[in-house]
Amino acid sequence: MNTNEINLSNSGLILSKIVHGMMRLNTWNYTKKELLKLIEKDIDIGVTTFDHADIYGNYTCEKIFGEVLKDKKDLRRRIQIITKCGIVLSKKNHIKYYDTSKEHIIKSVETSLKNLNTDYIDLLLIHRPDPLMNPNKVAEAFNELKRDGKVLHFGVSNFTSQQFKMIESRLNFPLITNQIEVSPYNLSNFKNDEINFLMKKRVNPMAWSPNAGGLLFKPNDEKSKKLNNVLNEVAKELNLNSIDKVIYAWILNHPAGILPIIGSGKVERLKIAIDSLNIKLTKEQWFKIYTTSLGHNVY
Amino acid sequence: MNTNEINLSNSGLILSKIVHGMMRLNTWNYTKKELLKLIEKDIDIGVTTFDHADIYGNYTCEKIFGEVLKDKKDLRRRIQIITKCGIVLSKKNHIKYYDTSKEHIIKSVETSLKNLNTDYIDLLLIHRPDPLMNPNKVAEAFNELKRDGKVLHFGVSNFTSQQFKMIESRLNFPLITNQIEVSPYNLSNFKNDEINFLMKKRVNPMAWSPNAGGLLFKPNDEKSKKLNNVLNEVAKELNLNSIDKVIYAWILNHPAGILPIIGSGKVERLKIAIDSLNIKLTKEQWFKIYTTSLGHNVY
Amino acid sequence: MNTNEINLSNSGLILSKIVHGMMRLNTWNYTKKELLKLIEKDIDIGVTTFDHADIYGNYTCEKIFGEVLKDKKDLRRRIQIITKCGIVLSKKNHIKYYDTSKEHIIKSVETSLKNLNTDYIDLLLIHRPDPLMNPNKVAEAFNELKRDGKVLHFGVSNFTSQQFKMIESRLNFPLITNQIEVSPYNLSNFKNDEINFLMKKRVNPMAWSPNAGGLLFKPNDEKSKKLNNVLNEVAKELNLNSIDKVIYAWILNHPAGILPIIGSGKVERLKIAIDSLNIKLTKEQWFKIYTTSLGHNVY
Numbered sequence: 001m002n003t004n005e006i007n008l009s010n011s012g013l014i015l016s017k018i019v020h021g022m023m024r025l026n027t028w029n030y031t032k033k034e035l036l037k038l039i040e041k042d043i044d045i046g047v048t049t050f051d052h053a054d055i056y057g058n059y060t061c062e063k064i065f066g067e068v069l070k071d072k073k074d075l076r077r078r079i080q081i082i083t084k085c086g087i088v089l090s091k092k093n094h095i096k097y098y099d100t101s102k103e104h105i106i107k108s109v110e111t112s113l114k115n116l117n118t119d120y121i122d123l124l125l126i127h128r129p130d131p132l133m134n135p136n137k138v139a140e141a142f143n144e145l146k147r148d149g150k151v152l153h154f155g156v157s158n159f160t161s162q163q164f165k166m167i168e169s170r171l172n173f174p175l176i177t178n179q180i181e182v183s184p185y186n187l188s189n190f191k192n193d194e195i196n197f198l199m200k201k202r203v204n205p206m207a208w209s210p211n212a213g214g215l216l217f218k219p220n221d222e223k224s225k226k227l228n229n230v231l232n233e234v235a236k237e238l239n240l241n242s243i244d245k246v247i248y249a250w251i252l253n254h255p256a257g258i259l260p261i262i263g264s265g266k267v268e269r270l271k272i273a274i275d276s277l278n279i280k281l282t283k284e285q286w287f288k289i290y291t292t293s294l295g296h297n298v299y
Numbered sequence: 300m301n302t303n304e305i306n307l308s309n310s311g312l313i314l315s316k317i318v319h320g321m322m323r324l325n326t327w328n329y330t331k332k333e334l335l336k337l338i339e340k341d342i343d344i345g346v347t348t349f350d351h352a353d354i355y356g357n358y359t360c361e362k363i364f365g366e367v368l369k370d371k372k373d374l375r376r377r378i379q380i381i382t383k384c385g386i387v388l389s390k391k392n393h394i395k396y397y398d399t400s401k402e403h404i405i406k407s408v409e410t411s412l413k414n415l416n417t418d419y420i421d422l423l424l425i426h427r428p429d430p431l432m433n434p435n436k437v438a439e440a441f442n443e444l445k446r447d448g449k450v451l452h453f454g455v456s457n458f459t460s461q462q463f464k465m466i467e468s469r470l471n472f473p474l475i476t477n478q479i480e481v482s483p484y485n486l487s488n489f490k491n492d493e494i495n496f497l498m499k500k501r502v503n504p505m506a507w508s509p510n511a512g513g514l515l516f517k518p519n520d521e522k523s524k525k526l527n528n529v530l531n532e533v534a535k536e537l538n539l540n541s542i543d544k545v546i547y548a549w550i551l552n553h554p555a556g557i558l559p560i561i562g563s564g565k566v567e568r569l570k571i572a573i574d575s576l577n578i579k580l581t582k583e584q585w586f587k588i589y590t591t592s593l594g595h596n597v598y
Numbered sequence: 599m600n601t602n603e604i605n606l607s608n609s610g611l612i613l614s615k616i617v618h619g620m621m622r623l624n625t626w627n628y629t630k631k632e633l634l635k636l637i638e639k640d641i642d643i644g645v646t647t648f649d650h651a652d653i654y655g656n657y658t659c660e661k662i663f664g665e666v667l668k669d670k671k672d673l674r675r676r677i678q679i680i681t682k683c684g685i686v687l688s689k690k691n692h693i694k695y696y697d698t699s700k701e702h703i704i705k706s707v708e709t710s711l712k713n714l715n716t717d718y719i720d721l722l723l724i725h726r727p728d729p730l731m732n733p734n735k736v737a738e739a740f741n742e743l744k745r746d747g748k749v750l751h752f753g754v755s756n757f758t759s760q761q762f763k764m765i766e767s768r769l770n771f772p773l774i775t776n777q778i779e780v781s782p783y784n785l786s787n788f789k790n791d792e793i794n795f796l797m798k799k800r801v802n803p804m805a806w807s808p809n810a811g812g813l814l815f816k817p818n819d820e821k822s823k824k825l826n827n828v829l830n831e832v833a834k835e836l837n838l839n840s841i842d843k844v845i846y847a848w849i850l851n852h853p854a855g856i857l858p859i860i861g862s863g864k865v866e867r868l869k870i871a872i873d874s875l876n877i878k879l880t881k882e883q884w885f886k887i888y889t890t891s892l893g894h895n896v897y
Binding site for chain 2: 088094095096097098099101128129131132133134135136137160162163165166169
């Protein structure tokens with residue numbers, strides 16, 4: 001394991017500390033060759049983990065990615081694939097409802113395997129906490145998928161601690177991540193104690209929208225403007241030429257061991273995140289960003 | 300155990316899945332003979348569990364019910380009685396304070412036994428989470444009542460998960476229900492994760508006010524009007540002649556195994572609930588009701 | 599152990615049930631002789647526990663207190679010292695950030711020992727839940743301080759239940775208090791279930807600002823005015839000549855076993871708190887104060 005890698009929640013699953021998000025893969029308009037090149041560049045700089053979901057790109061992203069794997073069978077062993085299930089989209093690409101039934105989970109994974117041209121998923125997540133979720137049925141699906149080698153590890157996304165504990169109570173193995181929103185702009189998972197819950201359980205969170213969907217670069221409200229200023233100040237103090245690295249370092253400096261998911265189609269952006277692994281903020285810098293986001297000092 | 304029954308939280312206590320609420324028994328103005336007839340009709344259709352509280356009808360409902368039991372001793376074994384304690388009313392029938400002292404709990408149960416003309420309560424609940432509650436004293440009362448055979452099983456009502464765990468931590472036996480507000484109109488116990496907590500513990504909730512105190516039939520705010528429309532749409536889709544069955548099915552379809560409490564004096568209303576046990580909503584229908592109540596789509 | 603004392607959370611640490619808060623010691627302008635007299639009077643009336651923090655008086659209070667201990671070595675064994683660490687002040691006496699690193703905790707305690715002229719702290723608290731807190735590092739610091747006999751017991755302050763559990767999960771010994779805000783005016787730790795969490799764990803809370811920083815004596819908003827009226831009513835009912843005793847009795851009557859921290863420089867105020875240990879409110883009185891603070895009846 002090199003310094004760019006993490007043994008996720010001590011599960012044995014080695015991921016890159018920076019995860020490449022595939023949510024908008026369909027919009028990058030890459031040829032198969034270009035996408036292969038992107039993946040290989042990712043691997044070169046130390047990004048080997050790719051985050052998918054059945055529904056990304058209105059059910060198209062996994063397929064686009066899988067086209068590359070089809071021709072390059074050796075590539076599969078050099079990367080780790082995360083995917084998700086549990087949301088059902090309407091034909092208009094809106095969320096209709098959640099489905100965490102045993103049948104849906106298994107069917108969704110089988111479709112993912114086919115689309116991705118692989119025979120295993122490294123890490124499967126339930127995409128959202130379904131209010132109609134039956135933990136017994138989720139466990140049955142997970143057990144069957146694990147037994148058949150179709151999925152190696154399991155986690156959740158956007159779950160509260162109570163929901164996390166409910167699912168885990170039915171399993172003989174631990175859930176190894178909760179993919180949640182974390183950014184200097186969005187402190188909700190600090191405020192609701194979810195990050196502390198995961199630290200208590202020694203579970204590494206993954207952070208979606210680590211730069212608040214671009215808002216921290218193009219601020220459009222008072223909070224994002226103030227944050228943008230402070231991020232620039234800190235960047236200057238650290239002799240960094242852009243605030244991206246400050247944002248990622250702010251997340252990476254947290255002791256929970258958070259893996260940011262970077263959803264860009266440009267390897268340069270991933271390289272920025274990788275470089276951030278070596279940046280150390282002072283406590284004063286970290287708190288300046290935190291309290292600016294809070295809107296008040298700690299007291 | 301027939302299909303109308305449930306082994307509550309795997310405790311061995313068999314209840315009917317539909318519970319008949321006695322909160323307004325005093326207002327129905329039934330003669331003893333009429334009340335007996337109601338109870339027997341209930342049993343005929345599969346409703347054998349009756350939900351009381353010491354304070355219902357300003358301390359009168361248990362007594363009215365007990366008058367019937369006095370003359371029909373065999374009836375007692377064919378039904379299950381839930382009652383509650385912990386609220387103290389003023390003479391004006393307002394809540395003055397809570398009392399969950401050992402003395403009050405035991406005295407309240409002894410009065411309930413006398414009023415109900417029975418020598419045991421199937422299930423005793425603490426009515427509200429008392430901020431002055433001493434879990435050690437509650438446990439002492441429960442232990443004594445259990446030892447003496449005066450109460451067979453114990454639970455709580457309107458408790459948070461933390462309060463539930465606090466009481467249970469002092470007992471050698473589990474609490475077997477939390478009676479909480481659940482309806483298509485009131486999602487509070489979804490939002491605060493209480494239902495997930497109970498599912499995690501494999502405890503069956505009971506739902507009070509399952510039709511939001513009649514508001515879903517006679518809507519008087521925007522939310523209830525929208526819900527009434529959606530409930531009517533779903534009723535139409537399912538070829539049901541009223542929305543009651545949709546409401547109960549919405550609750551009964553949830554995997555937590557929720558027992559709705561129906562507070563009507565008319566057996567026909569209970570029959571509607573019993574019939575709802577066989578109705579299956581699609582996920583799309585269930586979520587349409589849920590998101591209408593939320594006021595926004597799931598995301 | 600006399601009736602003024604408590605075995606804190608059954609840890610073996612005997613404290614006085616009334617704790618003398620040293621936050622404003624620097625403003626009392628006592629000579630060393632006067633301060634010694636105050637401490638001896640405290641001991642005479644049954645107040646033996648003194649609550650400090652590294653930062654009190656902009657890092658001066660421990661030193662002022664320690665000057666007295668230097669000359670009276672026998673005094674140390676007759677009192678118990680609580681102190682705290684984890685907040686870093688700027689030169690302008692504002693909170694800059696939190697620091698719960700191993701290095702900071704150990705260094706802070708070593709400074710406290712030196713300032714206080716003692717070789718052990720009875721009870722060390724982390725002053726605030728630091729969002730950058732690494733529970734492993736806090737545990738390493740605690741273990742080292744315990745091993746070296748520099749700190750006998752550990753707790754936290756202003757922590758949520760999740761944060762409490764996170765720290766405790768890394769320790770081989772329990773945390774024995776959470777110092778939180780509790781007063782008839784401030785019910786936040788009732789509402790957020792923290793007091794129930796601590797009762798479940800059999801941990802005694804300490805209450806800071808038990809009289810809401812004096813607001814209950816000099817009310818200046820509608821809530822404090824209403825509370826002041828009700829506190830006076832209850833004082834009258836109990837034939838008490840001031841509302842202080844009602845306030846302390848309201849806290850002391852709670853089954854969680856809460857230790858109020860009194861921050862006054864006058865021993866007479868401490869005596870009032872000690873006298874309150876014997877006052878019993880009726881449930882009706884307790885709830886009248888509680889519901890006045892809530893702003894509505896319990897329901």
